[in-house]
Amino acid sequence: MNIDKLQTYIPSKSVLLIAKKETMDNIRNKWIIFMTGVFAFLTLIISYFGSFGGGWQSVGLTIAGMMSLVQYLIPIIALMLSYGAIVGEIERGSMSAFLSLPVKRFEIILGKFLGLSSVLAVSIIAGFGIAGIIIGINVGEINIGEYIFFLLSSILLGMVFICLGLFASSFFKRRSTSMGMAVFLWFFFTMIWSVITLGVASMIVDLGSIATGNIPDWYYAIEMINPLSSYSGLVSINIESVSNMGQQFIGTYPDFYSTPLLTFVLLIWLIVFLMLSIFTFKKRDL
């Protein structure tokens, strides 16, 4: 492969320019500002009232209390940010002028991915960060390492769903269809997936034994494919309070649930759907 040809595959400064534009265009989105406020508000509410009148809880316990909420909120924010990123620009008409610029289609997808991820990261860090500082002041003792791990894992989860949304946006011809797909994906991963895996499990083992925490490893293996499960597993095995609370309700994770494996699962989702988005957009007629 000669150097000229190789250069065409290396993302140029265009990617960073697009990412910057995408961040500037979305960060002023009133909906994102509102969701950042919601993050902070819910975190504080859960921390203060989560102990049923006992006052402020530690950050670890707050994270444990927030896990299910975060698993609903982050995917929907990521999908709402990304479902219109490509098809919305095509429908509005700005994509024609965009593609007349000296830019390759894969650079547009990469730029949008980085830009939207930055917006989501800012929203998560600002929302949870402000709440974390307030809790820290009141509780006095805060494990910063655990909190940063929680924030980074949440951002990674958001990035996976941004890639899913970008794929829907590159694939569908109408913004409304892409939105429908985004809503379906949210339902699928937050609700339908568990129903299917539980249904499969009930055909093989006694449901009663699952309810008592006697869950077979293969069930965990299937469950792990869902990015939401990988995320909750990742947070659980790394944050002590979440792990303790999890043991009370869903039992202990199997030994193969490791940080590298669960991170790998999330990264695979991210890379596969980012590549699919690029491939679909490259083939698309405008």
Next chain:
Amino acid sequence: MIEKKIKCPSCGYETIIQGKVGDSKKIICPKCNKKGFFEFSKEKGTKKIMDKPMMLSVASLTKSFNGKKAVNNASFSVHKGEIFGFLGPNGAGKTTSIKAILGLLYPNNGQILIDNQNLMHDEKKIKEQVGYLPEKVAFYENLTALQNLEFYAEMKNANKSQCKPLLKEFGLADAMDQKVGTFSKGMNQRLGMARAIIGNPSFLILDEPSSGLDPRGVVFIREKIKTLNEEGVTIFISSHILSEIQAICHRVGIINKGSIVAVDDISNLQNRLQLRPKLVLILETVKKEFITALELIEGVFSVKQEKDALEVFCRKDVKANVVLTLSKKKAKIKDIQTMDPSLEEVFMRFTEADAA
């Protein structure tokens, strides 16, 4: 310069290439990427084309949507330094052709060269010298006019300092810090034109440049197009306003039902259709000798009498001679009207099958 239709030995994809006799040209098949060489010699199947340097060359362009051909085997070229008008009824294939030229959609067949470079192989390099105003102008609505323009300037590797003077020139000085979401259609159109010329492109593609503009705006854009052309920019305009095309274009191409039906300068097209300027002379009385005298003038094609009026179809340059001849014959002329054939007549004639 000659052109030759060749077939890829690997996948059978047909394409037209251009070169001079004796040239050896490296070819990469746009479909399967197979590489090969072609030597231009004087042989059958080669067609001599105009020697003027070309900015855009479209050869055998075909694009289908769901089996229906939107553009069918269209070939035309735009010479460097000219203003080329691209006309056609709604749904004739104008926007599809423009999108194919810019690489926004993938043709089923054909070759497009911009400044002798293939968009498929030199995309970034080519697009750096192209400016485009789409039919539907849209921007990032949460960003200001200046932020929008600066983004496009940076993407084109142009100097951001161009942006403010450009916004002032296009009458948007007071609105440059305003979010584009609040702009009127006319303001959007002006900003779209500023975006198209940022980075000083050598080739401008304008799709309906006057759309949404008030009469003052229309005149401003027309003058701007003329000035840019005088500075050496090649301009390709698609427009429904035929008077605008007639006023500024050197040549026109007419597309109808996906096929190119005519490419030439306007007067040549008028001649092909035998559309002649008409001189109507209202006289006090019409005498037979007036008609005989006029018919003898070289350049007069026919003379018709309508009550006390004479309708003379003639070349533009003999109109004065017609009046002089009648004066010599002591004819008392009460009124003179001249009617030049318009581009509208040319357009209607070339697309009349569509109207029927």
